[in-house]
Amino acid sequence: MGDGRSLESLWKRRSHAFRKETTPYFRYMSMSGFPAFLSLIAISGTLGYFKLIRDLPPHFPITAVGVIALVLASCWTPLRTWLAPADTVFLMPREGEMGSYIAASYRRSTIMTALFSAVMLLLYVPIYRQGAAPAHWLVLILGVAAIRGANLWGGWKERKIAWPGMRRLLRTARWLATVIVLYAWLTFVPWQSAIFTLLVAALFAIVYRLPSSHRFPWERLIEEEKTTHKRYYTFFGMFIDVPTLPSPIARRSYIAWVLRLVPYSRRNTFVYLYLASLLRTEMGGILIRLLLLGGLVTYWIAEDASLSGWGASLVYALFLLVLSVQLGALRQVHRHSVWKHVYPLPDSQRIQHYTKVDRMALIVVAAWLALPLALPLLMQGYYTPVVATAACVLAYIAIRPSRIRKKLRKEEDDD
């Protein structure tokens, strides 16, 4: 066997292979309307941002916005390791040399997250300077860099913890502690914040020693890699057929109770299955996150009543479009399942059940997203954009099932 250098070259080969594997999908994505959609969001966001920093409202929550922006920039510690289940057989004997391998992963993660942090800081500093700004902005950047570094270290320590419950608990604690530390940096003088940061870091250094830890967290890293890989493919799945990978599942008890409302009868069998898939797969998670983000952005624009309320309608329509494209991925979930052939149910019923779930989900999503659009606009007396948007959405909800049925039949024929 070779030395650590060969493991580093293995890391490079795997990284290269992943790039090669995903390049065609990025190409398909670039040919879709998605880059245009992103550009639209970026342009409207930039315009809104410059308008904001030019005329910052007197009671703008500078510290709260800073904490939210910087906590994302500080706590998020993704790690691409390219590790696969077979590595517990072939790489595990070289565990002692894995330092150089994982260092390559950390180098990549540090660069990527530093870029993200830099963007967040670049956006926040002009706002920060218009407030009390207890620290010079350069000192704030140094402070955030230190917090970022400490979080990277904390992220690794957590990955090594043997008990999943404890790992989740400490991760939550780290995020909460970062919120408090950032609040300190934005409200206290730098030397006080620095001492507080050091004390919190020391406390975590002690706490991380308490739970049982792995020397090298093979299973955790393999699981994480699988999840990341799956996320890429869920994203690509919005634009083109992709190889089906097992979807990570979350229990989501806060919403999965809906499953119990499905009446127990044969004619609801596939409704039950598709609803479970919608609620518990990664796709459901993406839908929920998109819905929250969409609600927030729509509310901001609606509150601002930009373009006489039509701006909010446009943002609403864009988010609903992305959500319905994402919802369409549900078609792929059981496309190749053997059970759809084995269960004693006609195929026509499966298509009918699928359409039912799709329509219900779309109605819920559209209604939820309509609240932050309609309430602020109606209260300010902008009725036309709300009525026009509602009419368009109802028309879309009416025509979507027949389009879905057509697509499902075509896919069945292709299969």
Add this chain to the structure above:
Amino acid sequence: MDAILQVKQLIGGYSPRRPVLHGLDFEVNAGEMVGLIGLNGAGKSTTIKHILGLMNPQQGEVKVAGTTLAEQPERYRSAFAYVPEAPELFPELTVEEHLHMTGMAYDVAETDFAARQEELLEQFQMLPKRKAFASHLSKGMRQKVMIMNALLAQPPLYIIDEPFLGLDPLAIRSLLERLVEVKQNGAAILMSSHILSTVETYCDRFIVMHHGHIAAQGTLEDVRRAAGIDRRSGTLEDAFYKLVTGGRP
């Protein structure tokens, strides 16, 4: 006896140029358990796929409960439950949600469902795992879920492919006890397995497959006769060995 499964002159495979199954003829009757045995690649799984309707016969026909899949698809499919060799569960459903969905699909009355579910969970020692997802179950436990689903449906025909892989001794015993029970209640069972001693003990008849042909079928005595060994002595394994190797070491 009523034939629940009838396979007549079945020729099949993935390519018409190279059929894997060559004119299979057999039946499985109500109230009997038939063992399907053969070496790896003999054609057992392909035969099962044809019965399930996942593959279409190139020639011949498969009838379940007196109908082909093309004639009455719903009647055909609701007449059997299938336990695959590799457990295939829905990752987004818990153990009890799998049973719930099977109950719905096979139209098990809601009043019977609750009692059957509890009985199966208890019998297969799965009560503590009832809320677990497939990814949190061992292979043996996943196989138990497949078996419980099949037993919950109580169909006239069970198609069981290598059911013992990964099962613990208690689960093997529970499964065999339940199979004997459903058989006594009139169900037909087609079970493929490599554990010849168990097949010999529990099955009433045997189908020995070799290179896509039926090398022998019938009772143990019939299989022994086909293998050319003494009709009253020798195990199924002895006869099987003779049939597939021609007696060569």
